Amino acid sequence: MRQISLGLRLPDRAVFASFLAARNTEALEHARRLAGGEIAGITWLCGPDGAGKTHLLQAICAAASERMRAGYVPLAQVSGLGVGVLEGLPQLQCLCLDDIEQVAGQPDWERAIFGLLREMEDAGGRLIVAAQAPPALTNWALADLGSRCAAGAVFQLRVLDENEQQAALQLRARLRGFELPAETSHWLQRRFPRDMRSLYELLDTLDEAGLAAQRRLTIPFIREVLHSAARTRGE
Numbered sequence: 522m523r524q525i526s527l528g529l530r531l532p533d534r535a536v537f538a539s540f541l542a543a544r545n546t547e548a549l550e551h552a553r554r555l556a557g558g559e560i561a562g563i564t565w566l567c568g569p570d571g572a573g574k575t576h577l578l579q580a581i582c583a584a585a586s587e588r589m590r591a592g593y594v595p596l597a598q599v600s601g602l603g604v605g606v607l608e609g610l611p612q613l614q615c616l617c618l619d620d621i622e623q624v625a626g627q628p629d630w631e632r633a634i635f636g637l638l639r640e641m642e643d644a645g646g647r648l649i650v651a652a653q654a655p656p657a658l659t660n661w662a663l664a665d666l667g668s669r670c671a672a673g674a675v676f677q678l679r680v681l682d683e684n685e686q687q688a689a690l691q692l693r694a695r696l697r698g699f700e701l702p703a704e705t706s707h708w709l710q711r712r713f714p715r716d717m718r719s720l721y722e723l724l725d726t727l728d729e730a731g732l733a734a735q736r737r738l739t740i741p742f743i744r745e746v747l748h749s750a751a752r753t754r755g756e
Contacts, residue, residue, distance in 0.1 A: 533719070534578035539696050541681065541689040545573065548676035552577050555615065555647050556584035563638060565670055566651045569677035571716030574651040577678070578617040581649055589614035596623045604633045611640035617649045622659065625652070631663040638669060681717060686710060689717060690724055694738075697728055701738060710741050 537556075542549040554560045566574045578593060585591040590613045597620035600604050604624075610616055616637075624630035641648050652659060655675055661667035679691055687706045694701035701724070713723055730746045731738050 522532055534693070534696070534725075535576055536583055537580045539693055540573060540576055540580055541685060541692055543681055543685040543688075544679045545676075548577065548678055551674060552581050552649075553584070553717045555649060558585075558588060558614075561645050561647045561705075562642060563670060563673035564647070564649045565656050565673055565675045566678060567647065567653060567655045567675070569638065569653060569680060572678035572680045573717065574678055575619055575718075578619050578649060578651050581615050582615065585615040585647075591615040591617075593617045593619070595619045596621060600624050600630075604629050607633050607637055611637055611644070611646075614644070614646045615649070616641065616646070619651045621650050621652045621659070622654065626662050627659045628662045631661065631666050635663055635666040635669070638666070643687055683710065683715075686715065686717065686720065690720060693721060694728070697725075699728065699731070699738070705738055705740055705743065707741070 525695060537549070537553060540549060544751035551560070551564065555564060561696065567579060568574055575595075579751070582591045582593040592613050592615075594606065594610070594617070596618060600623045618634070621634075638648055650670065655677065656667055656673075659667060659670075687710070689705065690706045690709070691701050691703075709720060710722065713719060727738055727743055727746060730736075731742065734742070738740045
């Protein structure tokens with residue numbers, strides 16, 4: 522794991538190699554160029570939960586930190602600490618702000634972000650922001666911030682369809698060093714929420730159980746793991 526701003530840590534799995542582009546190829550290519558220092562300015566990533574916004578932000582931060590000062594700030598988690606969490610961030614050359622809708626519409630936050638953006642642009646840095654809606658549909662208190670964000674590069678991320686989800690699960694499995702049988706990925710999709718965050722977390726949990734038991738992730742083994750977990754919880 523890589524140390525980042527505010528004492529947070531990026532998960533090892535949040536890298537470009539584990540991001541299945543599918544219909545988000547253009548956004549992924551832009552993200553790679555940002556991390557590589559080829560382009561600067563503001564980039565806005567939007568889409569529903571599970572579309573991969575956080576994964577892509579963290580992948581940018583992880584790759585960029587190999588060649589520049591980079592940081593990732595999850596506003597949904599830290600906004601309660603106040604606008605002071607943004608102090609010192611203009612010194613970064615690459616900053617990723619997740620869940621900006623958590624603070625949009627709040628004048629003090631917007632003024633601070635606008636100042637941050639101007640400082641980073643003047644220094645040739647890059648600010649990457651994620652939200653569910655595009656900047657034109659965000660409820661801004663500061664019109665200048667909204668127009669500046671809308672003038673940047675805006676990418677609408679698309680949620681993976683069923684076949685793409687299976688490919689993403691199998692990619693994640695291969696990167697963790699094991700093969701996920703197709704029938705197992707189908708079974709998981711039919712029985713659990715079909716958002717990638719939930720499926721990835723489930724896959725990671727099952728992989729750890731498989732390693733501990735020295736078992737492959739077959740459907741019978743997964744049933745055993747889930748049944749044991751249910752008994753532990755008293756269900």
